[in-house]
Amino acid sequence: xxxxxxxxxxxxxxxxxxxxxxxxxxxxxxxxxxxxxxxxxxxxxxxxxxxxxxxxxxxxxxxxxxxxxxxxxxxxxxxxxxxxxxxxxxxxxxxxxxxxxxxxxxxxxxxxxxxxxxxxxxxxxxxxxxxxxxxxxxxxxxxxxxxxxxxxxxxxxxxxxxxxxxxxxxxxxxxxxxxxxxxxxxxxxxxxxxxxxxxxxxxxxxxxxxxxxxxxxxxxxxxxxxxxxxxxxxxxxxxxxxxxxxxxxxxxxxxxxxxxxxxxxxxxxxxxxxxxxxxxxxxxxxxxxxxxxxxxxxxxxxxxxxxxxx
Ligand code: SF4
Numbered sequence: 001x002x003x004x005x006x007x008x009x010x011x012x013x014x015x016x017x018x019x020x021x022x023x024x025x026x027x028x029x030x031x032x033x034x035x036x037x038x039x040x041x042x043x044x045x046x047x048x049x050x051x052x053x054x055x056x057x058x059x060x061x062x063x064x065x066x067x068x069x070x071x072x073x074x075x076x077x078x079x080x081x082x083x084x085x086x087x088x089x090x091x092x093x094x095x096x097x098x099x100x101x102x103x104x105x106x107x108x109x110x111x112x113x114x115x116x117x118x119x120x121x122x123x124x125x126x127x128x129x130x131x132x133x134x135x136x137x138x139x140x141x142x143x144x145x146x147x148x149x150x151x152x153x154x155x156x157x158x159x160x161x162x163x164x165x166x167x168x169x170x171x172x173x174x175x176x177x178x179x180x181x182x183x184x185x186x187x188x189x190x191x192x193x194x195x196x197x198x199x200x201x202x203x204x205x206x207x208x209x210x211x212x213x214x215x216x217x218x219x220x221x222x223x224x225x226x227x228x229x230x231x232x233x234x235x236x237x238x239x240x241x242x243x244x245x246x247x248x249x250x251x252x253x254x255x256x257x258x259x260x261x262x263x264x265x266x267x268x269x270x271x272x273x274x275x276x277x278x279x280x281x282x283x284x285x286x287x288x289x290x291x292x293x294x295x296x297x298x299x300x301x302x303x304x305x306x307x308x309x310x
Contacts, residue, residue: 006039009117023106025091031058035086043083047126055092065167115155121194127166134161145183160194
């Protein structure tokens with residue numbers, strides 16, 4: 001799926017959301033809030049539901065909590081329009097009450113379809129209702145800042161979830177703002193881990209979404225290439241990333257034993273004529289004198305790979 005196709009698909013879903021009457025939340029809304037952001041992103045933030053400002057503007061996270069979310073995204077060098085932001089329910093629950101089970105169930109197909117189109121590597125959950133969708137049974141106080149594999153039935157077919165408090169919680173408990181800031185700093189590494197997991201699980205099967213071009217992500221994340229390992233070395237490079245590649249190595253087929261060579265009787269060897277030591281020293285001096293030492297190439301130091309995710 002190309003970027004243009006993803007944009008078209010997301011706009012089609014948004015149009016359905018805006019005219020949706022599947023649940024009672026449609027009756028009290030000013031505007032439905034489908035979500036917004038880059039169609040090419042690898043990172044999707046999922047909140048709970050629109051608040052008053054979002055309902056007025058038809059855009060997600062534009063009130064005070066949205067301002068904090070935008071600030072937190074900026075704190076790691078990303079920009080808000082480089083990710084996709086949406087909610088579990090797309091219409092405002094009256095009085096900002098919690099969404100009810102049947103309302104979330106009615107709205108779930110929209111989020112699932114958005115995730116199928118975006119195919120994110122990382123889903124950042126904001127608050128307990130989003131957490132319950134992507135990490136069922138988890139408690140935010142215990143898992144914030146942590147990752148879990150996402151159930152593909154959510155629509156995110158190969159992603160990990162990263163748990164965060166809802167930004168609005170930081171206005172009720174000020175200490176959570178610093179907690180959220182610390183959790184946010186872990187997101188770039190979580191994205192890199194998610195990518196490595198996807199790469200290690202990649203098979204020869206064609207991508208059902210059909211995305212071929214690289215997606216986007218974070219700013220100024222630096223990784224250093226591990227030093228090259230000689231072909232004959234049996235020791236893995238120190239500091240190599242811990243990925244799921246190990247099982248692949250473990251499953252590698254056994255190596256066929258090399259047959260022993262058949263020994264043949266040796267032909268009689270003529271002894272080499274003995275060269276006088278002085279003659280060898282003269283030859284060596286002559287060779288060294290003819291070599292331009294500055295012309296001998298030398299190996300450059302390993303380069304640092306600036307992994308610019310955005
Ligand atoms: Fe439709 Fe979702 Fe809005 Fe309910 S909350 S009316 S299911 S878009």
